[in-house]
Structures are given as structure tokens and as C-alpha cells.
Amino acid sequence: MILGIETSCDETAAALVGGDGTVLSSIVASQASLHARYGGVVPEVASRRHLELIGPVIREALETAGAGLDDVDRVAVTRGPGLVGALLVGLSAAKALAWARRLPLVPVDHLHGHVASLYLGDAQVEPPFVCLLASGGHTLLLDVGERGSFRRLGSTLDDAAGEAFDKGARLLGLGYPGGAEIDRLAREGDPEAYTFPVARVAGLDFSFSGLKTALLYAVRGLDADELERRRADLAASYQRAIVRALAGRLREAAARSRAGRIAVVGGVAANSELRGALPDAAFAPLALCTDNAAMIASAARYADPIPYPDYLALDAYASAA
Ligand code: ATP
Numbered sequence: 001m002i003l004g005i006e007t008s009c010d011e012t013a014a015a016l017v018g019g020d021g022t023v024l025s026s027i028v029a030s031q032a033s034l035h036a037r038y039g040g041v042v043p044e045v046a047s048r049r050h051l052e053l054i055g056p057v058i059r060e061a062l063e064t065a066g067a068g069l070d071d072v073d074r075v076a077v078t079r080g081p082g083l084v085g086a087l088l089v090g091l092s093a094a095k096a097l098a099w100a101r102r103l104p105l106v107p108v109d110h111l112h113g114h115v116a117s118l119y120l121g122d123a124q125v126e127p128p129f130v131c132l133l134a135s136g137g138h139t140l141l142l143d144v145g146e147r148g149s150f151r152r153l154g155s156t157l158d159d160a161a162g163e164a165f166d167k168g169a170r171l172l173g174l175g176y177p178g179g180a181e182i183d184r185l186a187r188e189g190d191p192e193a194y195t196f197p198v199a200r201v202a203g204l205d206f207s208f209s210g211l212k213t214a215l216l217y218a219v220r221g222l223d224a225d226e227l228e229r230r231r232a233d234l235a236a237s238y239q240r241a242i243v244r245a246l247a248g249r250l251r252e253a254a255a256r257s258r259a260g261r262i263a264v265v266g267g268v269a270a271n272s273e274l275r276g277a278l279p280d281a282a283f284a285p286l287a288l289c290t291d292n293a294a295m296i297a298s299a300a301r302y303a304d305p306i307p308y309p310d311y312l313a314l315d316a317y318a319s320a321a
């Protein structure tokens with residue numbers, strides 16, 4: 001049994017996963033409402049909240065799985081990329097637990113964790129496949145040849161797709177985080193009401209900053225009443241542009257690859273229009289798209305554990321290696 005711990009951003013999460021990828025428990029304490037009034041994650045506030053939540057969240061993960069620390073064979077934890085102060089809370093907790101029990105520790109890269117959300121539960125995906133990772137901080141196309149490794153085919157030149165959702169939501173006066181809000185509101189709007197440009201970038205890269213500016217100009221031309229009336233149309237059209245860019249590039253990458261199969265992971269993989277636009281793609285289960293610790297434990301099944309007690313000096317890292 002693997003105990004996974006994730007604290008890279010504003011979710012405090014712990015999970016227990018069996019060696020076969022069965023999710024025995026996955027507890028996620030979101031701090032979203034705490035950060036909502038600032039319109040984004042405040043690093044110092046996040047670290048302090050992680051510190052308050054990490055103990056209770058780990059305890060709840062064990063209780064839900066009907067397990068004790070004696071049942072844990074290794075501890076997996078996100079080492080980066082993310083907010084360093086936030087990461088250090090999870091990393092320190094993981095080290096302390098592993099050290100106290102003389103267990104091995106597996107440091108996990110958060111992006112590998114997102115990909116490994118496909119290796120959980122009953123519908124496990126087998127490589128090779130081309131994977132779109134679209135989240136709050138990253139938008140990547142990955143060539144996944146085997147579990148535990150990937151090659152980068154393309155990435156965003158500016159904003160991440162989730163960031164585009166969040167910034168768009170802000171312009172529309174919706175709450176934070178904005179992806180789920182736009183998703184919900186878009187269902188009431190006409191996705192063809194506005195034509196927002198999808199940047200054509202060379203190769204397999206993405207760009208979302210122009211789209212955000214286009215929305216800014218569209219919103220700027222409206223008074224409060226008009227914005228109220230057009231909000232759903234704007235949300236639907238904006239979402240359509242992001243989904244077109246993501247789905248289009250993923251198909252291009254797949255056409256160039258020998259893999260054939262396609263998959264989507266990360267918070268934006270929860271988007272209902274994206275899921276509908278790619279009926280042939282493998283998606284992570286909805287609850288495991290946004291940050292969670294089950295995906296971290298999952299990735300740990302395909303990484304080398306560091307034996308007791310060699311991991312005590314391990315440090316967190318802020319940006320992708
Ligand atoms: P990273 O993984 O890059 O470090 P992160 O961990 O903050 O970033 P995730 O938790 O994987 O990101 O995803 C959060 C992002 O997903 C947010 O930007 C949020 O708006 C977006 N998101 C969540 N649900 C939806 C949805 N239904 N539609 C579109 N976007 C969504």
C-alpha cells in the first residue's frame with residue numbers, strides 16, 4: 001500500500017493506493033474558498049493552511065481506507081514543481097512519517113503525477129499514447145512511451161490553458177478558480193456568438209494570451225447590463241476557442257505519432273466540452289483531474305524509491321526540471 005501526499009498548490013491531499021492501482025482513499029482539502037477573495041493563490045496563506053490541514057487529511061485518508069501506518073509500504077510525495085513553501089509542508093510530513101516507520105520514500109514530479117492519474121482504478125490506460133496535460137500552470141503535449149516516463153512534444157508559449165480559464169472567468173466577473181465556473185455558465189450560452197481567435201503557433205506549441213486579450217476587448221465594450229446579458233455567450237465562445245486549440249493540437253500530435261491513442265489529464269481535463277470534443281480520448285476519472293494525492297501514489301509505482309534514511313536532505317523544486 002502506498003501513502004501519497006500532495007501539497008504543491010492550494011489542495012492539501014493524501015491518498016492510499018494499492019499496488020494494482022486501486023484507490024483505497026483519496027482525500028482532498030481544497031483551499032479555493034480561502035484564496036477566492038484574493039482572486040488567486042497567495043503562497044504564504046497556502047503554506048500556513050497546508051500546515052493546519054496535513055495531519056488531519058493524512059489521518060482521514062488512513063481511516064477511510066481502513067488502514068493504519070503499519071499497512072503502508074512506502075510514502076510518495078510531490079517534490080515539485082509548485083509553490084516551494086507549500087511543497088515543503090508535504091515533503092516534511094512525508095519524510096517524518098517515512099523516517100519514523102523506517103519506510104522508503106518516493107519523490108514524485110507533479111506532472112508525472114497528473115499523467116499517472118490514467119493508471120488508477122478499473123479503466124487503466126496502457127502506453128504508448130499521446131497525452132495532453134492541461135492544468136493551472138502547464139499545457140503540454142507528451143509522448144508517453146511507457147509508464148513512468150514521457151517525452152515533451154510541445155507546450156504553451158505564454159499562459160496555461162487553466163490559467164486562460166481562470167483569467168477569462170475573472171474578466172467575466174465569475175469566481176475563482178474559474179474553469180469550473182465557465183464550464184457551468186457556457187452550457188447556457190451560444191458558443192458561436194463570438195469568434196475568438198485561436199493563435200496559430202508553429203510546431204506543437206500553444207498560445208493563449210491573445211485569446212485573453214480578445215475577451216478583454218469584448219468585455220470592455222459592454223456596459224454592466226449588456227455584460228450581464230452576454231455573459232453566458234461570452235463564456236461559451238471563450239471556452240470553445242480554448243477547447244478547439246487543445247483538441248486540434250492534440251489531434252495533430254497524434255497524427256504525427258506512432259502511438260495512435262490519445263489521453264487528457266490535468267484540471268482542464270474536467271471540462272465537459274473538452275471531454276465531448278474528444279470522445280475517443282482516455283480521460284482521467286473526473287475526481288482525479290484536479291490536484292489529488294492518488295495520482296502521486298500512482299506515479300510512485302513506476303519510480304525508484306529512496307531507501308531509509310537517505311531522503312532526509314531532499315529539497316523541493318519550484319519549476320519544471
Ligand atoms: P499545475 O498542475 O500546472 O501545477 P494546478 O495543480 O494548480 O497546476 P490543477 O489542479 O491540475 O492545476 O488544475 C487546476 C486548473 O484546472 C484551474 O486552472 C481550473 O480553472 C482548471 N479547471 C478545473 N475544472 C475545470 C473545468 N471544468 N473546465 C476548465 N478548467 C477547469
Ligand code: MG
Pocket residue numbers: 009010011291
Ligand atoms: Mg488548485
Ligand code: FE
Pocket residue numbers: 110114135136267290291
Ligand atoms: Fe496540478
